Amino acid sequence: MTTTTRRVLLGRVAGAFGVRGELKLLSWTDPRAALFGYQPWILRTADGEREVSGVRGRDTGKTVIASFPDVATREQAEALHGAEIWVPRDRLPPPAEGEYYWVDLEGLAVQTIDGLALGTVSHLFDTGANAVMVVDGERQRLIPFVIGQYVTAVDLDAGRVTVDWDPDF
Known part of the structure; x- marks a missing residue:
């Protein structure tokens, strides 16, 4: 979409x-x-x-x-x-560099830094401390949306979010 x-x-x-x-x-x-x-x-x-x-x-x-x-x-x-x-x-203004509208992240593929596919971003929610991505794949994962710590790259053009995340977690 x-x-x-x-x-x-x-x-x-x-x-x-x-x-x-x-x-x-x-x-x-x-x-x-x-x-x-x-x-x-x-x-x-x-x-x-x-x-x-x-x-x-x-x-x-x-x-x-x-x-x-x-x-x-x-x-x-x-x-x-x-x-x-x-x-x-x-109708919304473009986000600042390094910021994203949650709606733009929904549906993106999520992979680990090693290239292992985890699924797609279903939605995000706010915990007060940080946003959390809900990733639907072979199972559902909740990954903190913390750029630099867990989220290493967001490529909207390629439709991909890269995360530093243990796939067994």
Whole structure:
């Protein structure tokens, strides 16, 4: 899948805020309010998907509050609880040198420094200390995504991540 067709999950509707149709959002951008700069969004609900633009909002310090153009009541806001906020991958700025978007790593082949294939990157998750790659192969492996220590090379063009990792672990 190319970066032009991939989507990135940037947030989720956490609930209604007040009585005027405002919504509380969970944002995974940094800073959190940067989420508003990636519109239009693809809003995914249990009922399907729709494109949303013109969303305004603010970071209150505790949460991100948003106003959707077509949501005017608390009931309408509550109906969007749990909706996911997606954007096409190509709308994100290029990562800095030595940094990677997790979505760009998903699906890459993983091999040891000795050339032994371990599988492919299923997904990554954050432990607080560092990110962890979930590698699916003949069995699942959890490899810390620590560049220089465990991850020795990432070659997006070749579709490969090279790791310094004991294949028996």
